Amino acid sequence: xxxxxxxxxxxxxxxxxxxxxxxxxxxxxxxxxxxxxxxxxxxxxxxxxxxxxxxxxxxxxxxxxxxxxxxxxxxxxxxxxxxxxxxxxxxxxxxxxxxxxxxxxxxxxxxxxxxxxxxxxxxxxxxxxxxxxxxxxxxxxxxxxxxxxxxxxxxxxxxxxxxxxxxxxxxxxxxxxxxxxxxxxxxxxxxxxxxxxxxxxxxxxxxxxxxxxxxxxxxxxxxxxxxxxxxxxxxxxxxxxxxxxxxxxxxxxxxxxxxx
Amino acid sequence: xxxxxxxxxxxxxxxxxxxxxxxxxxxxxxxxxxxxxxxxxxxxxxxxxxxxxxxxxxxxxxxxxxxxxxxxxxxxxxxxxxxxxxxxxxxxxxxxxxxxxxxxxxxxxxxxxxxxxxxxxxxxxxxxxxxxxxxxxxxxxxxxxxxxxxxxxxxxxxxxxxxxxxxxxxxxxxxxxxxxxxxxxxxxxxxxxxxxxxxxxxxxxxxxxxxxxxxxxxxxxxxxxxxxxxxxxxxxxxxxxxxxxxxxxxxxxxxxxxxx
Numbered sequence: 001x002x003x004x005x006x007x008x009x010x011x012x013x014x015x016x017x018x019x020x021x022x023x024x025x026x027x028x029x030x031x032x033x034x035x036x037x038x039x040x041x042x043x044x045x046x047x048x049x050x051x052x053x054x055x056x057x058x059x060x061x062x063x064x065x066x067x068x069x070x071x072x073x074x075x076x077x078x079x080x081x082x083x084x085x086x087x088x089x090x091x092x093x094x095x096x097x098x099x100x101x102x103x104x105x106x107x108x109x110x111x112x113x114x115x116x117x118x119x120x121x122x123x124x125x126x127x128x129x130x131x132x133x134x135x136x137x138x139x140x141x142x143x144x145x146x147x148x149x150x151x152x153x154x155x156x157x158x159x160x161x162x163x164x165x166x167x168x169x170x171x172x173x174x175x176x177x178x179x180x181x182x183x184x185x186x187x188x189x190x191x192x193x194x195x196x197x198x199x200x201x202x203x204x205x206x207x208x209x210x211x212x213x214x215x216x217x218x219x220x221x222x223x224x225x226x227x228x229x230x231x232x233x234x235x236x237x238x239x240x241x242x243x244x245x246x247x248x249x250x251x252x253x254x255x256x257x258x259x260x
Numbered sequence: 261x262x263x264x265x266x267x268x269x270x271x272x273x274x275x276x277x278x279x280x281x282x283x284x285x286x287x288x289x290x291x292x293x294x295x296x297x298x299x300x301x302x303x304x305x306x307x308x309x310x311x312x313x314x315x316x317x318x319x320x321x322x323x324x325x326x327x328x329x330x331x332x333x334x335x336x337x338x339x340x341x342x343x344x345x346x347x348x349x350x351x352x353x354x355x356x357x358x359x360x361x362x363x364x365x366x367x368x369x370x371x372x373x374x375x376x377x378x379x380x381x382x383x384x385x386x387x388x389x390x391x392x393x394x395x396x397x398x399x400x401x402x403x404x405x406x407x408x409x410x411x412x413x414x415x416x417x418x419x420x421x422x423x424x425x426x427x428x429x430x431x432x433x434x435x436x437x438x439x440x441x442x443x444x445x446x447x448x449x450x451x452x453x454x455x456x457x458x459x460x461x462x463x464x465x466x467x468x469x470x471x472x473x474x475x476x477x478x479x480x481x482x483x484x485x486x487x488x489x490x491x492x493x494x495x496x497x498x499x500x501x502x503x504x505x506x507x508x509x510x511x512x513x514x515x516x517x518x519x520x
Contacts, residue, residue, distance in 0.1 A: 048338075049308035049371045056460065056468035078308075078372075079471070086455040087469060108384055110504055111309045112338075124368055124452050153518070160516045165450070166506045168513075185513045187505040190425070192384050195346040200316065208316035209347060211339070237518060239509035244370055245447040246426045249499035253445045256420045258413070258497060 006067065007033035007158065010093035010122070012080045014044045014101060014114025017062070017072045021100035024143040025132060026070075028150045029097055032158060034067040036093070038084040040114075041072035045103070047114035049121065050076045059083060077118035085125065095157065096122035099132030099170075100143055100150075106133075106171045106226040106236060107189035107217065119167040120242050128157050129167040135174045135230060145180055146172040149235050152183075162239075169238040173230050184234040189225035190218040266327065267293035267418065270353035270382070272340045274304045274361065274374030277322070277332045281360035284403040285392060286330075288410045289357055292418065294327040296353070298344040300374075301332035305363070307374035309381065310336045319343060337378035345385065355417065356382035359392030359430075360403055360410075366393075366431045366486040366496060367449035367477065376429055380502050383427040388417050390428040395490060396435075405440055406432040409495050412443075422499070429498040433490050444489035446496045450478040451487065 009029050013022040017039035029035050038059065052075045063070040071088060073080045077098065085092060101115040110116050115131045122129030130153060134146055153170060162168065169188075173180060195213040202208065217227050226236035269289050273282040277299035289295050298319065312335045323330035331348060333340045337358065345352060361375040370376050375391045382389030390413065394406055413430060422428065429448075433440060455473040462468065477487050486496035 043314065046311045046313040047308075048310045048377065050310040050336075051306045051308075051372050051471065053306040053471060054303065056470055057457075058466070058468055076310075082455050082471065083457065083469065087457040108502065111380060111384070111502055112311050117308065120371060124371070156516055156518055163506060163509050163512070166509055169504075183519050185510050185518055187507065187510065188503050190503070195342050197317075197343060197347040206318070208318055209343065210316055211311065211313060211342065237513065238504075239506040239513060240504040241506035241509075242368065242371055243448050243450070244429075244498075244500040244504070246423060246499040246501035247447065249423050249426055249501075250445050250447065252423070253497065253499060256416055258416055258445055259443050 007094040009033045009035045010081065010084050010096045011035055011037045012039045012077055012098050012118045014040060014047060014077045016040050016043045017070060019102060020140060021102050021134065021143060024147055025097055025100050025150065028147050028154065030068060032154055036084065036089060037070045038073055038080040038088060040077060040080060041074055044076050044114050046112050047076045047117060048112050049078050049117035051078050052076060057083060059088065077114040078121045081118050081121040092125065093127055096127045096129040097132065100146060101133035102139065102141060103137045104133055104135045104171060105131060105169060106230055107191040110169055110188060110240060116169055123165050123167040124242050126164065128162040130157060130170060131167065132170045134172040142175040145175055149180065149183065165243060166239050166241045169240050171226060171230055171236045173233050178233060180235055181233045184229035184236055186226040186229050186236045186238050187224055188238050189227040191227065192216055267354040269293045269295045270341065270344050270356045271295055271297045272299045272337055272358050272378045274300060274307060274337045276300050276303045277330060279362060280400060281362050281394065281403060284407055285357055285360050285410065288407050288414065290328060292414055296344065296349060297330045298333055298340045298348060300337060300340060301334055304336050304374050306372050307336045307377060308372050309338050309377035311338050312336060317343060319348065337374040338381045341378050341381040352385065353387055356387045356389040357392065360406060361393035362399065362401060363397045364393055364395045364431060365391060365429060366490055367451040370429055370448060370500060379427040383425050384502050386424065388422040390417060390430060392430045394432040402435040405435055409440065409443065425503060426499050426501040429500050431486060431490055431496045433493050438493060440495055441493045444494040444496055446486040446489050446498050447484055448498050449485035449487040452476055
């Protein structure tokens with residue numbers, strides 16, 4: 001980022017460019033710099049870090065004004081980040097903000113999340129990147145309180161940057177009568193989904209299956225987890241990174257003779 | 261796993277059920293237990309940990325014999341694991357093996373990989389899971405030497421299990437005149453892709469873009485990385501896990517006043 005120049009901010013999401021959540025994020029981000037939005041043309045929830053390798057991509061400029069451009073893209077959230085950097089902007093954004101997702105990306109949801117897939121893509125590139133999500137799937141969810149916290153978080157990220165190859169996974173509780181209790185820095189809660197497939201048939205009696213499931217929290221009492229923070233009306237921030245190595249296993253595997 | 265019973269082994273991949281790589285993996289896996297294959301009906305490379313949320317899934321039994329079943333599924337590799345566990349098998353497999361992928365999943369490729377998305381899905385569920393990949397995209401690649409190492413690795417995993425929430429990311433060098441030099445336990449190489457979009461047009465002059473790129477290794481000299489091992493004709497094993505928290509950042513973010 002050059003001195004005295006407005007930061008260049010890339011915004012994306014996984015619910016599509018016209019979701020309410022991304023509009024609320026754009027509104028905040030525009031206070032801090034020049035904003036270029038490159039977001040999926042349709043909802044791409046659950047796309048994780050998927051990229052489009054065997055098909056072509058397209059993108060379309062939809063809106064343009066001073067310090068603002070909005071593009072839709074036919075790809076995944078990670079595709080949006082790549083095509084923004086290497087084809088549309090042809091320069092590196094100073095910051096990347098993804099969301100606000102309609103739905104939780106806390107605990108194990110982070111690994112399935114297209115919102116966070118985009119943030120990880122930024123982290124790999126060395127761009128300070130943050131994914132924002134709110135615990136409501138309502139297309140008209142109330143993001144007003146989240147917006148205040150997003151301002152605070154963006155100001156911190158602009159001031160301090162982030163560690164290399166890391167991003168922030170920020171989740172907001174669903175809005176209730178009470179304002180949020182503040183922010184907690186957390187670790188990712190251990191948990192998993194127990195799935196239940198709902199069977200349905202077409203008119204020729206062929207079977208089709210819908211994915212549904214129930215989340216299980218494997219550490220419900222741990223106050224340092226994101227699930228605990230959210231259940232207690234705190235905004236959770238988990239610093240996440242893209243080195244997936246489980247370092248503790250390295251010596252153990254060597255002792256077990258894998259290299260022999 | 262019950263005593264004296266053959267282990268139940270789930271096999272999947274991201275290149276599709278009829279790729280040569282998965283056939284070579286099935287051949288090895290069948291020596292160690294009852295094998296159920298649930299693999300994508302078409303190639304799903306680059307799908308990472310994506311799941312199908314807004315569309316239905318289908319699956320088809322294609323082949324059945326003693327201690328062996330082969331299903332294709334319309335979903336992603338992670339969908340294949342979920343639908344196998346909760347709909348087809350309705351019980352937990354004892355082990356999950358994914359691959360053999362036609363192409364590298366070393367370094368940062370691990371985050372984009374459907375092969376590894378399936379292995380992570382097993383790790384979340386507590387199933388000892390391994391993803392296998394070979395550094396060649398040739399549909400008729402030579403997997404014969406890889407198969408010998410897969411036997412060794414499967415025997416170790418059956419004997420010792422793996423740490424909770426971890427999986428192994430195993431990559432094999434492309435076959436040359438020389439046999440592999442052995443196995444190295446490694447960490448994930450720091451690296452990234454610098455993309456180049458190739459522009460093409462349809463007959464009405466609309467633009468389309470193909471993703472292409474060049475990998476950059478950010479630690480080429482580090483002998484503990486998977487890229488180093490592979491470049492030196494070793495099989496690389498990186499233990500990987502699904503807790504994406506960057507623990508080193510937690511105190512730093514607290515000091516920077518994010519919680520204030």
